[in-house]
Amino acid sequence: xxxxxxxxxxxxxxxxxxxxxxxxxxxxxxxxxxxxxxxxxxxxxxxxxxxxxxxxxxxxxxxxxxxxxxxxxxxxxxxxxxxxxxxxxxxxxxxxxxxxxxxxxxxxxxxxxxxxxxxxxxxxxxxxxxxxxxxxxxxxxxxxxxxxxxxxxxxxxxxxxxxxxxxxxxxxxxxxxxxxxxxxxxxxxxxxxxxxxxxxx
Amino acid sequence: xxxxxxxxxxxxxxxxxxxxxxxxxxxxxxxxxxxxxxxxxxxxxxxxxxxxxxxxxxxxxxxxxxxxxxxxxxxxxxxxxxxxxxxxxxxxxxxxxxxxxxxxxxxxxxxx
Numbered sequence: 001x002x003x004x005x006x007x008x009x010x011x012x013x014x015x016x017x018x019x020x021x022x023x024x025x026x027x028x029x030x031x032x033x034x035x036x037x038x039x040x041x042x043x044x045x046x047x048x049x050x051x052x053x054x055x056x057x058x059x060x061x062x063x064x065x066x067x068x069x070x071x072x073x074x075x076x077x078x079x080x081x082x083x084x085x086x087x088x089x090x091x092x093x094x095x096x097x098x099x100x101x102x103x104x105x106x107x108x109x110x111x112x113x114x115x116x117x118x119x120x121x122x123x124x125x126x127x128x129x130x131x132x133x134x135x136x137x138x139x140x141x142x143x144x145x146x147x148x149x150x151x152x153x154x155x156x157x158x159x160x161x162x163x164x165x166x167x168x169x170x171x172x173x174x175x176x177x178x179x180x181x182x183x184x185x186x187x188x189x190x191x192x193x194x195x196x197x198x199x200x201x
Numbered sequence: 202x203x204x205x206x207x208x209x210x211x212x213x214x215x216x217x218x219x220x221x222x223x224x225x226x227x228x229x230x231x232x233x234x235x236x237x238x239x240x241x242x243x244x245x246x247x248x249x250x251x252x253x254x255x256x257x258x259x260x261x262x263x264x265x266x267x268x269x270x271x272x273x274x275x276x277x278x279x280x281x282x283x284x285x286x287x288x289x290x291x292x293x294x295x296x297x298x299x300x301x302x303x304x305x306x307x308x309x310x311x312x313x
Contacts, residue, residue, distance in 0.1 A: 038295030
């Protein structure tokens with residue numbers, strides 16, 4: 001009987017330990033993703049000068065677009081942080097609101113990126129034009145795919161939050177999502193620096 | 202000593218264990234400033250080439266640290282900081298791959 005009374009607490013403690021272990025595992029995933037982007041950055045840096053007579057970054061990159069993308073993603077990194085704060089204060093509505101804001105900003109970022117890619121392809125600068133453009137589309141596109149997956153993940157989280165509320169499990173999921181989103185912002189900062197700013201220099 | 206620190210920790214639990222609105226706002230402001238600096242330098246051509254490259258790289262690394270500390274709370278992880286260790290190892294591998302690729306490919310023109 002006594003054991004029956006104790007067991008839910010023990011169980012709760014056990015799940016919490018498991019959840020923090022899952023967050024630790026998520027960190028390992030992020031580090032492996034750092035390696036993926038690291039190799040793509042290496043390819044880009046090596047091939048950036050090989051334009052095959054085609055357009056260079058200076059001719060292709062539009063300053064207002066990538067400046068806007070940068071501040072949109074930076075702000076969305078901040079809003080996903082606020083969502084975590086709201087979650088820690090056990091405010092379900094606030095958490096969902098700030099996740100939706102993150103989602104909208106992420107969508108705006110993706111819209112600008114797709115627009116940029118379409119314009120470039122229309123101008124005849126596609127993935128097969130030169131080694132520089134192959135590296136460019138692979139590197140920036142991989143980041144874009146990550147953002148797309150983040151958006152679907154965020155939609156799933158919002159649905160789950162509405163259904164189950166803030167529990168140990170949804171808390172861990174939101175924590176991991178915000179880690180992922182901050183990570184994507186960091187990758188973008190390096191894309192901005194190495195690809196865009198150095199490209200228009 | 203340990204009791205003192207645990208009392209202190211309890212009193213400020215909300216602020217210190219998982220970040221606060223204040224630390225997120227500071228991080229946000231810092232990252233905006235660190236983004237604007239290289240943009241201003243590049244768009245106005247304020248510095249010569251090498252100095253501009255240095256400004257871009259230094260502000261990017263500073264921004265990485267800001268995000269890690271203020272947003273991802275790398276300092277507040279559990280006792281053995283496996284996430285930090287893994288991250289440092291990942292960083293070493295990335296620097297090796299990028300710098301090594303650039304270095305070895307710079308011999309391309311010599312061979313041809």
